[in-house]
Ligand code: HEM
């Protein structure tokens with residue numbers, strides 16, 4: 001097949017499965033802290049999915065070191081190239097930080113980080129109510145930052161796919177792009 005260089009199949013599978021997980025986690029988190037659903041059912045889904053996101057993000061970064069992404073188009077303005085790199089860095093940082101802060105805040109609250117069945121993660125911080133309160137606020141702030149960065153990312157993806165039509169969207173598209 002000719003056409004633009006694409007992310008490898010494992011990179012695309014990781015991108016899209018993590019996108020689905022993250023797009024589910026933001027409203028699950030929001031529903032937990034409002035009266036929109038059963039708090040205990042939602043939080044017991046939120047913890048293992050969040051830890052899964054942490055594990056997949058680490059796997060994805062390790063894979064990316066061995067399989068670097070395809071280059072951006074040479075004619076892409078410098079500020080857009082910089083914005084792309086900065087936003088991808090922010091997305092990776094937030095994919096790691098949010099679950100770690102979630103885990104840390106429950107540890108500081110001396111609350112067990114139960115995943116599935118008998119699987120319980122050990123605490124990563126000592127019990128400390130002030131620390132818990134600070135991390136709880138940080139978890140919300142980071143979740144808002146992630147939502148905003150994902151929205152900007154979506155906008156950029158649509159700009160590439162619909163307006164510039166420069167192969168960037170096709171490089172991550174789950175389907176095979178037309179030549
Ligand atoms: C990418 C991963 C994650 C995302 C996107 C995410 C997102 C959110 C959001 C949007 C909220 C609601 C915040 C608010 O409006 O105040 C929330 C709350 C919460 N998150 Fe996460 N979270 C993630 C990972 C985790 C992990 C791994 C844990 C625990 C191991 C966790 C534990 C919690 C808890 C306990 C609350 C609610 C606390 C309360 O009842 O006040 N989160 N999360």
Ligand code: HEM
Nearest residue numbers: 019022023064069084088091092150154157168169171172
């Ligand atoms: C929660 C949702 C999402 C997250 C966290 C996310 C995250 C990322 C990250 C971190 C990259 C950089 C890949 C790398 O260089 O290793 C990326 C690339 C990309 N994503 Fe997403 N993504 C999400 C949703 C979407 C959606 C909905 C679309 C399309 C509508 C999309 C389209 C793309 C495209 C086209 C690229 C390639 C950009 C490039 O080569 O510079 N993403 N995404």
